[in-house]
Amino acid sequence: MVKVVILHPDLGIGGAERLVIDMALALMSKKHEVTIFTSHHDPTHCFSETKDGTVQVIAKFDWLPRRIFGKFYALCAVMRMIFLALYIRLFFSADVYIVDQVSICVPFLKILSSKKVLFYCHYPDMLLTDRKSFLKLLYRKPLDYLEGLTTSMSDKIVVNSLFTKGVVSQTFSHVKKCEVLYPSLNTSKFENGYEIVCTDINLDSFDFVFLSLNRYERKKNINLALEAMAYVQKNCSERVKCHLIVAGGYDTRVNENVEHHLELEQLSQKLGIHVNTTFLRSISDTTKLFLLRNCTALVYTPSNEHFGIVPVESMYCSTPVIAVNSGGPLETVENSVTGFLCDPSPERVGQAIMQFVERNGLKERMGKAGKKRVQEMFSFEAFTEKLHSFVMELC
Structure with a gap:
């Protein structure tokens, strides 16, 4: 010892x-x-x-x-x-x-x-x-x-x-x-049955739910997820109900967390997607796993992220990842197999989101490949x- x-x-x-x-x-x-x-x-x-x-x-x-x-x-x-x-x-x-x-x-x-x-x-x-x-x-x-x-x-x-x-x-x-x-990942945590209900939002009321999971920091570029959803809302059929959940670490001691949360809420109003966006702060482990398991795809927006554990968590939950094509995700996400790697623009990320709206079975196929990749590499x-x-x- x-x-x-x-x-x-x-x-x-x-x-x-x-x-x-x-x-x-x-x-x-x-x-x-x-x-x-x-x-x-x-x-x-x-x-x-x-x-x-x-x-x-x-x-x-x-x-x-x-x-x-x-x-x-x-x-x-x-x-x-x-x-x-x-x-x-x-x-x-x-x-x-x-x-x-x-x-x-x-x-x-x-x-x-x-x-x-x-x-x-x-x-x-x-x-x-x-x-x-x-x-x-x-x-x-x-x-x-x-x-x-x-x-x-x-x-x-x-x-x-x-x-x-x-x-x-x-x-x-x-x-x-x-x-x-x-x-x-300590995968034993992910195997437990988290049979919980996310009381903040009823996921069943939407056709597709996309998740942004990061601390409320400007360097995480969460703005990109909001702008991409605005692109989707503009180019998608009105009959398709898409929703974005922005969740992550929030510490009242950190001024940037408080300020950036407010900035993002204001941006969602400006983009006209506030009705289709939910902001969650400092969610529990169980709520995080519930969201990862039940969303259509993770939208991971930081550029030059050093590694980024969230895409790995998402893939282990059989959920595909849409990530910016730089930094750690280049090593964790296999493009067009376990998700999509995109240029950091609203159009490119929005087009990747729409792939899941337009292509039946894509989430299941990529989700299965993602879990296998995590088991083999991480x-x-x-x-x-x-x-x-x-x-x-x-x-």
Whole structure:
């Protein structure tokens, strides 16, 4: 048995958080002792495994600010992770550390220690923010340098896709080698009978229901799903009832979530599709699975998404995926077999949606192929064995 500590900045609801929990479950299935440390964990806004005691979670230093004068998010995140790493080194022992997202804490975990650190890189943080002003450039420069330096100090660097591997290799000159560990599904959760009724909307009242499932963030380009549905409404027969459900993570602490939700509602009014659109916020796991199982197709709109677990979840639920033709979906979605990969334009995405309206049996055929693809490429067993091998190698 190996004692493993996983560090993650904010254990809310999202793809990165789902990966961290699946890491813990995978290692626990191999009889390792696993604890997740985080600076924030809200029992009302988290995955069920962190709330019901399945996975041990310890939250520290939430009193530290998330921002200063509405800015300096990156600096605050770095400071919270440094405090977390120092606390662990002083009061907690482990054989292997797994650091997720924020590499700055890697050297602090290695101080006066022979223990090994695995860093999981979803995407270089320095590429996620702009540098439009000189002050922003000045502020980010030391953070960017430290990100590259501390990433390279890890004993093993793991990324979520071949796409991210290429980006990391080009971005960090210090990094010589990294390996791919695709996020996976704990498919046992998907096999349980979620016989629930989505009280927010009666799906049976529509001929076709399309689902957008993302956090309420502007970079997720949810606008594209709304604009594509406006295209469908304009070009489809009035007798065909199509509906769009926009659902995803929503945190009242995050101004962007609140603002963007309002922006999307206003856009649906402007496009004249508000009657055919439903917005859901911070849905439960059971509601998410219900929607994935019962919608016609998933409309996945982020461009250059690092991996994107939602298309994999959708395919495992035998639901086809319409995704933008960049980033992770190029590796997960097989075009014209398990769904469609499209240019990020309302017309192209709208035309893909209309394929399901016009072609009988397409959902069933693509859905079957999608589930088979997930079972072959993204099984939880394969994920577990590879992660276990990394941990044993570091030991």
